[in-house]
Amino acid sequence: xxxxxxxxxxxxxxxxxxxxxxxxxxxxxxxxxxxxxxxxxxxxxxxxxxxxxxxxxxxxxxxxxxxxxxxxxxxxxxxxxxxxxxxxxxxxxxxxxxxxxxxxxxxxxxxxxxxxxxxxxxxxxxxxxxxxxxxxxxxxxxxxxxxxxxxxxxxxxxxxxxxxxxxxxxxxxxxxxxxxxxxxxx
Numbered sequence: 001x002x003x004x005x006x007x008x009x010x011x012x013x014x015x016x017x018x019x020x021x022x023x024x025x026x027x028x029x030x031x032x033x034x035x036x037x038x039x040x041x042x043x044x045x046x047x048x049x050x051x052x053x054x055x056x057x058x059x060x061x062x063x064x065x066x067x068x069x070x071x072x073x074x075x076x077x078x079x080x081x082x083x084x085x086x087x088x089x090x091x092x093x094x095x096x097x098x099x100x101x102x103x104x105x106x107x108x109x110x111x112x113x114x115x116x117x118x119x120x121x122x123x124x125x126x127x128x129x130x131x132x133x134x135x136x137x138x139x140x141x142x143x144x145x146x147x148x149x150x151x152x153x154x155x156x157x158x159x160x161x162x163x164x165x166x167x168x169x170x171x172x173x174x175x176x177x178x179x180x181x182x183x184x185x186x
Contacts, residue, residue, distance in 0.1 A: 047120040047159075051127055051152055054159045059111055065103050067096055075153065075160040083146055083168035095164075109135035113148075123154040130169075145169045 045053070054073050061069035071092065080089040080098075089095045116129040126149065133144045151163035 047125065047154070048118050051118050051120060051125045051159050052116065054152070054161075055113070055116070055127060055129070055150065058161070059113065062099075063109055063111055067100065070096070070099070073159075073161055074164075075155070075162045078161055079163050081163075081165040083144075083166045105138050107136045107139075109133065125152040125154070125159060126150065127152070 058070060058073040061067075061073070074092050074095065076092050077090070078092050078095060080095045082089070082098075089098055111131050111133050113129045113131045116127060118125060118127040128147065128149045130145070130147055133142075133146070135142065146166055146168045148167075149163070149165045150161050152159045153162045154160075
């Protein structure tokens, strides 16, 4: 009797699991066969707007540390010139390595850009903008101002950064202190 109950329970379990296993396999096949997501906008975007969007999204990825998203906007053979006195970085992998080393030291990074200007000519574009960085570096609150020039190339319908040149701007000089009046003679 117990043996029969165990066999019936086992049989019911297998029968109930059989369609679910087939369904999981079917879902797995559907996921594998799903076509890649089409990222083409429904309404064509003007090239200057596409470049501006690429800059905005790249800076967003930079701020949150999303290296995979950053890769979407840089050419593999990018040349990156930093605001420091150091050789340029040639190639996306070298830039990503330097970025990750920097990112380990930075917390709460915020980079705001202003005074952006873009020019598109055929499959090439360039953009210049000013930026203000605030955040903590090595645990100390800090801020910088600077300029960036980006050169883009349109490859397979996507605007990719091929040159990123960043310069630090000196802080403005402090306002002049009023000079004390000369002592009066008695």
